Amino acid sequence: MTGAILCFARSLSETGGTIIALATLYGRRMVEGDFQTGPTLIGLWKDASVTDPSLVPALSFVSILLIILALVLLLLLKLVIIKVRLPMRKVWPTPEKLLSRGLFPKLKDSSAVLFLLLIVLVPSFFIFTYVLTGSPAQADWGPFVDALVISFVVASAVTLIDLVTGIPLALYIAxxxxGRLSQMLDVLVNVPLIVPTAALGFSLGLFWSNIDPNASAPILLIILAHIAFTYPLVVRNVVGAVEGVDPAFEETARTLGARPLQSFRRVLFPMIKGSILAGAIMAFTRSLGETGATLAVVANANTAPVYIVDLVNEQSYYLAAMACIILIIISYVFMLLLRRFTREEVV
Amino acid sequence: MTLRGIVKRFSDVTAADGLELTVNDHEYLCLLGPTGAGKTTALRVMAGLTVPDEGTVLFDDRDVTSLEPEKRNAVLLSQTYSLFPTMTVADNVLFGPDIRKVSDQDKEQMLVSLLDLVRLTSRADSYPRELSGGMQQRCALARAIATSPDVLLLDEPLRALDARLRIDLRRELKSLAQTLGLTVVHVTHDQDEALVMADRIAIVRAGRIVQVGTPEEVFNEPVSPFVANFVGQSNFFIGTVACSDPNGSMVEDQFGRRVKARPTDVPVGQKAVLAVKVGHTHILKREVAPLHGRIERMLFEGRVVHVDVQIEGVGRFSSKIPMSYQGRYKVGDEVGIGWNRNKAKVFPYPEGGLENELKVD
Structure with missing residues (x-):
């Protein structure tokens, strides 16, 4: 069920992937009137609102709509999960027996693998064939490297801030x-995870531009925006880990003479290190890949995913493909690290 | 250490309801009570992990009621030992000294002698998960001793071990405490464990201490039918006190059956309950016994046979007979029940009824 909610939220909020897919299909920059999803529309209007401020109310409306829809749907989904019981207790001996043997299990397994290959993996990595067969264009790597550096700076800063502020909150919740407050925080901390990031980004952009009307430090705005939706990832992971640890460990440490900070550092931290790292890596990669929220906060932002979207819009497919491959490789390396750290955890 | 009027409520449960207890220096005290009686809460209040709603905790004459656990020098050993899984045995043992910044040389010395004491020298570099249950227990003990605690708080320290090991470790733990002159509070729900190990036993029930005394005292001189039954299981006979003088007393039930007991303060004519330990209850010939009934059940327990006798109008009386007597009786036999006058104690009839008094939850 958690999986269903996560899928739903991710799909509802995805901007970059949608824009690229659509722009590639049309073979041009998207314009109004094209097929749109909520987040792409926000991106488009946000872009236009730089020259045409009259679009801001409409933009707010779509954002609010998306946020409300996301929350309502989340609530509905939760209700459905609670109310609707799958007929788990009933058994159908004959059909279930039939479906459990012979060709059916094999059919089930092979169709699952086929789906993974055809819908998930092959399209994701199709880009490699494009680079191999495509004609190398006149490539100017400068802007991409700049964008990549910005993305890394943003992601690192975001992760660091998430950790420093997220771990204490997670400890409090766990x-x-x-406590009432703790239960409420536990629910609230998930909200940014479910709200579409483009809408969230726009809201964040409005909020921060009130405080800093000239957008004097766009990178700061991007960092702040990214914190909003990566923070829950760190908190979620750490809360889960801390809850899995018997409080008796820390209590024993206290009676052995350890101050609360010492008992955290010497006893609890080593036990949840893996989960903290996992949360950090998730936050890092999420920030690295985010398009919608970045665009919604700063329309002319220059992070790697935004740069790739721009390349696609300009039909610089070769460069876009190379950039994608580099991002894919980086993400893959992080994924490997993530798996290693989560496996090493000893509790 | 002294607990005075400790009260602790958790939403709808009162875990401590005016606890009064004094633990003497170098004493091995067992807190004995049924599950949910508030033993662990009492221990946590001593350790400083639970702050009581009311009452005071004194270490000597120092009020430590709201002092943090790390400043009390009272080490708690939890049921599961809570050995730190990310540290080796040596690091676990030296956790306390490390925190206190003891010099490396002293730590080394301490480690050698402690590991020797608990026979874990060869396992210094093992991780807790690689140790057997008994080893884990000894490692946790060494870790606790390493901080030279003023008082050692043990929460069911033998519970997680298998039966044989549990009995071996009773002796070991007690002699270790004696050798080192430790002050120990040991929480248990196992009356045998408490009787064997304790210098004094404090019986806990529903958040109160009902009796404190040596194992002999709580066994032989229980203050209530509950204690009589909880420590060493008793048979009960309800009636009124028929006569009482310095040599002894008699209790008579509604059918006019009279049984003997020790002298009692319960006035003649008052409703009373007589308690006699199962171990002091004998199966006799029908003719010579004041009570008789039919053998309902016989359970082979190894060295003894447990016999349940159903007595009309009284209920079930239990007795233990030596294995060699097993052949003398069989289920369905009519037998007599009797006991030595000095082994039976008379209590005023409990206000809430006997059944309520004996309830263990």
Whole structure:
């Protein structure tokens, strides 16, 4: 069920992937009147609102709509999960027996693998064939390297801030389970995860531009925006890990003479290190790949995913493909690290 | 250490309801009570992990009621030992000294002698998960001793071990505490464990201490039918006190059956309950016994046979007979029940009824 919610939220909020896919299909920059999803529309209007401020109310409306829709749908989904019981207790001996043997299990397994290959993996990596067969264009790597550096700076800063501020909150939530406030925080911290990032980004952009009307430090705005939707990833992971640890460990440490900070550092931290790292890597890669929120906060932002979207819009497919491959490789390396750290965890 | 009027409520449960207890220096005290009686809460209050709603905790004459656990020098050993899984045995043992910034040389010395004491020298570099249950227990003990605690708080320290090991470790733990002159509070729900190990036993029930005394005292001189039954299981006979003098007393039930007991303060004519330990209850010939009934059940327990006798109008009386007597009786036999006058104690009839008094939850 958590999986269903995550899928739903991710799909609802995806901007970059949608824009690129659509722009590639049309073979040109998207314009109004094209097939749109909520987040791409926000991106488009946000772009236009730089020259035409009258679009801002409409933009707000779409953002609010998306946020409300996301929350309502989340609520509905939760209700459905609670209310609708799958007929788990009933058994149908004959059909179930039939479906459990012979060709059916094999059919099930092979169709699952085929789906993974055809719908998920092959299209994702199709880009490699494009680079191999395509004609190398006149490539100017400068802007991409710049964008990549910005993306890394943003992602690192975001991860660092997430960790420093997220771990204390996670500890508070996990250790005051019975408290009202803690239960409320536990629910609230998930909200940015479910709200479409483009809408969230626009809201964040409005908020921060009130404080800093000239957008004097766009990179700061991007960092702040990214924190909003990566923070829950760190908190979620750490809360889960801390809850899995018997409080008796820390209590024993305290009676052995350890101050609360010492008992965290020497006892709890080593036990949840893996989960903290996993959360950090998830936050890092999420920030590295985010398009919608970045665009919604700063329309002319210059991070790697935004740069790739721009390349696609300009039909510089070869460069875009190379850039994608580099991002894919980086993400893959991080994925490997993630798997290693999560496997090493000893509890 | 002294607990005075400790009260602790958790939403709808009162875990401590005016606890009064004094633990003497170098004493091995067992807190004995049924599950949910508030033993662990009492221990946590001593350790400083739970702050009581009311009452005070004194270490000597120092009020430590709201002092943080790390400043009390009272080490808690939890049921599961809580050995730190990311540290080796040596690092676990030296956790306390490390925190206190003991010099490396002293730590080394301490480690050698402690590991020797608990026979884990060869396992210094093992991780807790690689140790057996008994080894884990000894490692946790060494870790606790390493901080030279003023008081050692043990929460069911033998519970997680298998039966044989549990019995071996009773002796070991007690002699270790004696050798080192430790002050120990040991929480258990196992009356045998408490009787064997304790210098003094404090019986806990529903958040109160109902009796404190040596194992002999709580066994032989229980203050209530509950204690009589909880420590060493008793048979009960309900009636009124028929006569009482310095040599002994008699209790008579509604059918006019009279049984003997020790002298009692319960006035003649008052409703009372007589308690006699299962171990002091004998199966006799029908003719010579004041009570008789039919053998309902016989359970082979190894060295003894447990016999349940159903007595009309009284209920079930249990007795243990030596294995060699097993052949003398069989289920369905009519037998007599009797006991030595000095082994039976008379209590005023409990206000909430006997059944309520004996309830263990």
């Amino acid at each position: 250790k005051n389970r019975s």
